[in-house]
Amino acid sequence: MNIRTAVMEDLESITKVEAACFPKEEAATSSDFEKRLRVYPEYFWLLEDGGKIIGFINGMVTDEPFIRDEMFKDASLHNKNGMWQTIFGVNTIPEYRRKGYAAMLMEKVISDAKAQGRKGCVLTCKDKLIHYYEKFGYVNEGISSSAHGGAVWYDMRLTF
Numbered sequence: 001m002n003i004r005t006a007v008m009e010d011l012e013s014i015t016k017v018e019a020a021c022f023p024k025e026e027a028a029t030s031s032d033f034e035k036r037l038r039v040y041p042e043y044f045w046l047l048e049d050g051g052k053i054i055g056f057i058n059g060m061v062t063d064e065p066f067i068r069d070e071m072f073k074d075a076s077l078h079n080k081n082g083m084w085q086t087i088f089g090v091n092t093i094p095e096y097r098r099k100g101y102a103a104m105l106m107e108k109v110i111s112d113a114k115a116q117g118r119k120g121c122v123l124t125c126k127d128k129l130i131h132y133y134e135k136f137g138y139v140n141e142g143i144s145s146s147a148h149g150g151a152v153w154y155d156m157r158l159t160f
């Protein structure tokens with residue numbers, strides 16, 4: 001297994017993994033990813049098994065303390081000097097789940113964000129995954145302003 005950052009050629013594979021992991025109303029589209037890959041390909045962490053992408057994390061860097069829905073669509077809001085590494089999505093394709101792969105990706109994002117001098121990581125998640133992110137040290141800050149996909153999301157923050 002190998003973790004690497006992304007290039008534009010990964011667009012199709014990334015879009016397929018996302019579609020396998022999220023319902024249509026929540027999944028980022030090929031067009032969303034294309035915009036992100038143009039601006040911040042180095043903030044994609046792809047987990048490969050023999051060249052096949054089996055999971056990934058992506059998210060912009062920002063000085064804003066909370067994730068807001070505009071960030072998912074507008075890659076220009078990325079600020080490489082920002083304090084917070086956001087995590088827009090954590091994906092592992094179904095047949096590779098419950099083997100610690102998402103945790104492997106999360107540990108790598110956290111160590112890279114620390115090395116880059118960030119203040120911490122922020123993400124939004126549904127209630128069923130709060131306990132999962134707490135295992136990495138994230139703290140639940142309550143219901144998010146996000147209305148992404150019509151679901152209820154919680155703001156989670158890991159401060160270094």
Ligand SMILES: CC(C)(COP(=O)(O)OP(=O)(O)OC[C@H]1O[C@@H](n2cnc3c(N)ncnc32)[C@H](O)[C@@H]1OP(=O)(O)O)[C@@H](O)C(=O)NCCC(=O)NCCS
Nearest residue numbers: 021022088089090091092097098099100101102103128132
């Ligand atoms: C969430 C997800 C990334 C976990 O990937 P993974 O590689 O299986 O993660 P790990 O092996 O590190 O950890 C698995 C843990 O996730 C948690 N988990 C995953 N899905 C869960 C669910 N539906 N309900 C409750 N807990 C869940 C459990 O704590 C599980 O631990 P367990 O096996 O001891 O019960 C993967 O299930 C996925 O892609 N889901 C769909 C997309 C999604 O919801 N992403 C997160 C929101 S951003």
